[in-house]
Amino acid sequence: MRLGWEKILRNAEVEIEYHNDFLEELQNTKETAKLRRAWSGLLGHYVNSVSAMRRATDAGPSKKWSDKLYPDQKRDPILQYAKVARDADVHVFEEERRVVHRAVTFGSILSVSGNVNVIFDRNTLIGNDGISRRLPDFSLKVEDGRVAKSSIPKAAFQEKCHYIELRSIKSRDGAVYQVPNPHVLPELQAIEIGRHTGRWIQARFREACDLAR
Structure with a gap:
């Protein structure tokens, strides 16, 4: 030693x-x-x-x-x-x-991070089968990449870690x-x-x- x-x-x-x-x-x-x-x-x-x-x-x-x-x-x-x-x-x-910052996602349709307010209104999605489907309307408040408030159940969103x-x-x-x-x-x-x-x-x-x- x-x-x-x-x-x-x-x-x-x-x-x-x-x-x-x-x-x-x-x-x-x-x-x-x-x-x-x-x-x-x-x-x-x-x-x-x-x-x-x-x-x-x-x-x-x-x-x-x-x-x-x-x-x-x-x-x-x-x-x-x-x-x-x-x-x-x-x-x-x-x-x-x-x-990679924390983020809130809604299926493959929406991904937001930081501090933001989102209004989802009268949107449609065309699937692989070519059929158009109406998406739910909702408002969403995100703070620091986390759901702070939503007009639909929080379970509808996925919170991604940083x-x-x-x-x-x-x-x-x-x-x-x-x-x-x-x-x-x-x-x-x-x-x-x-x-x-x-x-x-x-x-x-x-x-x-x-x-x-």
């Missing part, structure tokens, strides 16, 4: 705690601005925790374990994506981070990293990545502590 490893491992533990705090915020925040901050914070503390664990163990018998951390990340598509995403994130302006929209990332060396979990619903992809990185760094932290005994 490196001289002063106790303090460095404590720093790693704090980074892991911050990572988990931001994961909690990513899953539960109702404010879109905080959603962006949570994703950015989660990525940053994930990378920082790994760096701290590597520094604490890069001397003596533990160096072999330390040297495996980065290769282990590269072999895991989710861990590697998160690492590259963090590097890309520090070069992105806040307004450029891709966020989420970080993940896309492929091009690293500074030109390599392209695809979203590692495309089988997961888009609104859950970032959350699953955060859960995966959290489990991994917690497991590596326990191993590092065992090496120090």
Whole structure:
């Protein structure tokens, strides 16, 4: 272990705690601005925790374990994506981070977000069979992407959650990293990545502590 490893491992533990705090915020925040901050914070503390664990163990018998951390990340598509995403994130302006805002939908006919008043009156829909059908008349008030008031039952609408929209990332060396979990619903992809990185760094932290005994 490196001289002063106790303090460095404590720093790693704090980074892991911050990572988990931001994961909690990513899953539960109702404010879109905080959603962006949570994703950015989660990525940053994930990378920082790994760096701290590597520094604490890069001397003596533990160096072999330390040297495996980065290769282990590269072999895991989710861990590697998160690492590259963090590097890309520090070069992105806040307004450029891709966020899908909360929205209210009415079938495939209507989708609105933000704060808006809608009056739906005397509309028809032509189906695939060519038959024209009258749609229900209603008024709708939406506040922050949520139904605030409606003249028809709220169950007629679907409220979509906000989420970080993940896309492929091009690293500074030109390599392209695809979203590692495309089988997961888009609104859950970032959350699953955060859960995966959290489990991994917690497991590596326990191993590092065992090496120090």
